[in-house]
Amino acid sequence: MRRKIFTPDHDTFRATVRAFLEKEAKPHAAQWEADGQANREVWKRAGELGLLGWEVPEEFGGLGIRDFRFNAILAEEIVASGTSGLGFAVNNDIVMPYMTDLTTDEQKARWLPGMVDGSIITAIAMSEPGAGSDLRSIRSSAVREGDDWILNGSKTFISNGQLANLVIVVCKTDPSAGHKGISLLVVEEGMDGFTRGRKLDKIGAKAADTSELFFENVRVPADNVLGELGRGFYNLMRNIPSERLGIAVHGVARAKRALEITLDYAKTREAFGTPIGSFQANRFYIAEMKAKVDVAQVFLDRCIEDLIAGELTAVDAAEAKMWITETEWEILDRCLQLHGGYGYVNEYEIARLWRDSRVQRVYGGTNEIMKDLIGRSLGL
Numbered sequence: 001m002r003r004k005i006f007t008p009d010h011d012t013f014r015a016t017v018r019a020f021l022e023k024e025a026k027p028h029a030a031q032w033e034a035d036g037q038a039n040r041e042v043w044k045r046a047g048e049l050g051l052l053g054w055e056v057p058e059e060f061g062g063l064g065i066r067d068f069r070f071n072a073i074l075a076e077e078i079v080a081s082g083t084s085g086l087g088f089a090v091n092n093d094i095v096m097p098y099m100t101d102l103t104t105d106e107q108k109a110r111w112l113p114g115m116v117d118g119s120i121i122t123a124i125a126m127s128e129p130g131a132g133s134d135l136r137s138i139r140s141s142a143v144r145e146g147d148d149w150i151l152n153g154s155k156t157f158i159s160n161g162q163l164a165n166l167v168i169v170v171c172k173t174d175p176s177a178g179h180k181g182i183s184l185l186v187v188e189e190g191m192d193g194f195t196r197g198r199k200l201d202k203i204g205a206k207a208a209d210t211s212e213l214f215f216e217n218v219r220v221p222a223d224n225v226l227g228e229l230g231r232g233f234y235n236l237m238r239n240i241p242s243e244r245l246g247i248a249v250h251g252v253a254r255a256k257r258a259l260e261i262t263l264d265y266a267k268t269r270e271a272f273g274t275p276i277g278s279f280q281a282n283r284f285y286i287a288e289m290k291a292k293v294d295v296a297q298v299f300l301d302r303c304i305e306d307l308i309a310g311e312l313t314a315v316d317a318a319e320a321k322m323w324i325t326e327t328e329w330e331i332l333d334r335c336l337q338l339h340g341g342y343g344y345v346n347e348y349e350i351a352r353l354w355r356d357s358r359v360q361r362v363y364g365g366t367n368e369i370m371k372d373l374i375g376r377s378l379g380l
Contacts, residue, residue, distance in 0.1 A: 001294045001297060001298070003297065003301060004301075005069060005301045005304060005305060006069060006073075010069050010070065010073060013070055013073055014073045014077060016049060016050075016051075017051060017073060017074055017077040017078075018077050018081070020045070020046065020049055020051060021077055021078065021081040021083055022081070024042055024045050024046075025038075025042060025078075025081060025083040025086065026081055026082065026083060028042070029081075029082055029083045029085070029207065032083075032085050032207035033085065033206040033207045034206075035207075036199050036201075036206060036207065036209065037085070037162055037163060037199065037207065037208075037209035038085055038086055038087070038163075038207060038209070040118075040121070040163065042086065043088075043118035043119075043121055043163075044117070044118040044119065045118070046088065046118055047116060047117040047118030047119070048117070048118070050063070051074060051088065052088065052091055052092060052115065052116055052117075052118055053091070053092065053096060053112065053115045053116035054067075054070055054092075055067075055096060055100060056096075056100060056112045056113075056115065056116050057100070057108070057112075060108050060109065060112035060113055060116070061112065061113040061116040061117060062112070062116050067308060068242065068245070068304055068307050068308055069304060069308070071089070071092055071093050071246065071249070072249045072304060074088060074089070074092065075089055075093075075246065075249045075250050075253060076249065076252075076253040079250060079253035079254050079257055080253065080257055082349060082352070083207070084205065084207070084208070084250075084254075084356055085205065085206065085207020085208045085209075086207075086208075087121070087159055087160040087163070087208060087209060089246055089250075090122065090123060090124070090159045090160045091115060091121065091122050091160075093242060093243060093246040094124055094239070094242075094243050094246070095115075095122040095123070095124055095168060096115070097239045097242065098124070098168060098184070098226060098227075098235065098239060099111060099112060099115065099122075099226075100112070102184070102226050102227035102235060103226065106223070107186075107223070107224075107226075111166060111186075114165070119165075120165045120166055121160055121163045121164050121165055121166075122160065122164055122165070122166050122167070122168070123158050123159060123160040123161055123164035123166075123167045123168070123213075124158075124167070124168040124170075125140075125155035125158050125161075125167050125168065125169045125170060125213055126138075126155070126170045126236070127155060127156055127157045127158070128140065128153070128154060128155055128156060129154060129156050132157070132366075135170065135179070135182070135233060135236060136178065136179045136182075136233070138153075138170060138171065138172065138182070139153060139172075140152065140153025140154070140155065140169065140170070140171040140172065140215065141153060141171055141172045141173070141175055142171050142172070142173050142183070142185060142220065143173075144173075144222075145219075147221065147222050148219045148220060148221055148222060149173065149185055149219075149220045149221075149222065149224075149225070150217055150218070150219060150220075151169065151171060151185060151187065151193075151215045151217075151218040151219075151220050152215055152216060152217060152218075153169075153171060153214075153215050154197075154212065154213065154214050154215070155169070155212065155213045155214075155215075156197075156200075156211075156212045156213075157200070157210060157363070158210065158211050158212070158213050159208060159209065159210055160209055161196060161199070161209060161210060161211025161212070161213055162196055162199050162209045162211050163209050164189070165188065165189040166186060166187070166188055166189070167186070167187045167188075167194075167213065168184050168185075168186055168226060169184070169185045169186070169187050169215065170182060170184060170232055170236065171183060171184075171185060171232075173229055173230065174229075174230060177230065179233040180230055180233070181230055182230070182232040182233040182236075183225060183226075183227075183228075183229045183230060183231070183232040184225070184226040184227055184232040184235065184236075185220045185224055185225060185226065186220070186224040186225075186226050187215065187218060187220060187224070188224070191218050191219065191220065192217075192218065192219065193215060193216040193217045193218040193219070194213070194214075194215055194218050195213075195214045195216070196211055196212070196213055196214075197211060197212030197213065197214055198211065198212050199211050200212070202359070203355055203358060203359075204352070204354075204355030204356040204357070204358055204359060205355075205356045205359060206355075237314070240314070240317070240364075240365070241307070241312055241313070241314050241316070241317035241318075242307060242312075242317070243364055244317040244318065244320065244321035244364045244365065244370075245300075245303055245304065245307055245312065245317050245320055245321070247321050247325065247360060247363070247364045248300055248303070248317075248320040248321050248324040248325065249300065249304075250360065251296070251321075251324040251325045251327070251328035251357075251360055252293065252296045252297050252300050252324055252328070254328055254332065254353055254356065254357050254360075255289075255292075255293050255296065255327065255328045255331040255332065256293050256297070257349075257353060258331055258332050258335040258350060258353050258354075259286070259289050259290065259293055259331060259335065261335075261349055261350060262286070262289075262335040262338050262339065262350065263277070263286060265338070265339055265350075266282060266286060266338060269339075269340075276338070282338060285334055285338065286338075289331050289334060289335070292327050292330075292331060293331065296323075296324050296327050296328075299320065299323070299324070300320060300324060303316060303317070303320045314373065315373065315374055315377045318365075318370040318373045318374055319370070319374055321364055321365070321367070321370055322367045322370035322371060322374070325357075325360040325361045325367060326361065326367060328357055328360055329357055329358070329360070329361060332350075332353055332354045332357045333354065335350055335353075335354075336350050336351070336354045
């Protein structure tokens with residue numbers, strides 16, 4: 001279906017992204033999969049082309065443009081190019097709102113220019129070994145000592161964990177206050193006591209750097225507190241809808257890509273002397289998937305418009321994240337089935353897409369949590 005949410009400026013940006021990925025990312029994708037992470041050079045090149053931090057104010061190196069359509073375009077093209085291990089979405093979709101909205105002028109001057117030019121790679125450390133979707137249960141804590149906070153704790157499943165120069169750490173600065181005692185501290189590379197653990201060996205998203213992080217008596221200057229003390233939980237809740245919408249963007253893009261390559265395969269792969277797509281059962285499956293991708297795209301584009309207008313609610317975002325990722329998995333699984341035995345061979349793109357899609361129903365809050373949030377909004 002023809003999409004109606006983009007302008008000529010967005011089309012120009014898409015062409016720039018596509019050319020960048022073709023030259024700077026696709027030739028290295030297999031190596032990044034083997035290494036379990038991309039390299040820093042691709043970040044710097046992306047910064048040179050304006051693909052990072054466009055919403056940063058101009059005085060700090062950005063363009064001052066806050067428009068999630070650019071975020072969506074970047075994510076869609078990364079998926080389409082087969083280079084989904086790039087962690088740009090963590091920088092642009094997740095961390096950037098915290099760094100533009102909660103920082104002081106001094107913090108902006110310290111951190112934002114590097115986030116724009118690709119010299120600073122960021123991460124946000126929420127999940128812990130014993131606390132995933134339930135942020136109220138985190139155990140990482142910090143106590144005040146003079147002009148510093150002494151941080152202790154551990155985090156896991158942290159995207160960009162190995163490469164990050166700067167990590168927003170969710171911790172309790174007042175454990176007695178429950179979720180009202182949660183704050184955000186910015187830990188910088190090189191601080192004593194900050195160490196990186198394993199680069200996690202995942203089922204899919206192999207090129208996406210996902211790690212354990214450890215904090216042992218890390219002395220974090222008070223100047224590195226992000227936003228107000230005790231407001232961390234509320235700031236997280238404010239930004240999580242855009243993070244979940246970003247997951248939905250990847251979901252539609254991956255489902256669309258899977259359908260494209262499966263349609264090509266169904267037209268050329270023969271069984272009993274005829275293309276497999278000509279069998280009625282397979283033709284029906286493909287028709288159903290086409291309709292579902294189109295419906296998902298319309299729903300997603302409406303949510304993007306609402307986000308830009310400041311009207312996207314937490315429930316809307318939960319619905320988008322839950323329904324789209326469930327639909328994505330259904331389509332990916334059916335597309336793999338239509339590839340037959342070849343679908344289970346790693347050299348085929350559908351196998352990688354299938355592996356990469358599985359986590360979509362888990363991170364950003366499991367889909368069971370999404371359903372509970374939606375149900376509670378209905379008074380249940």
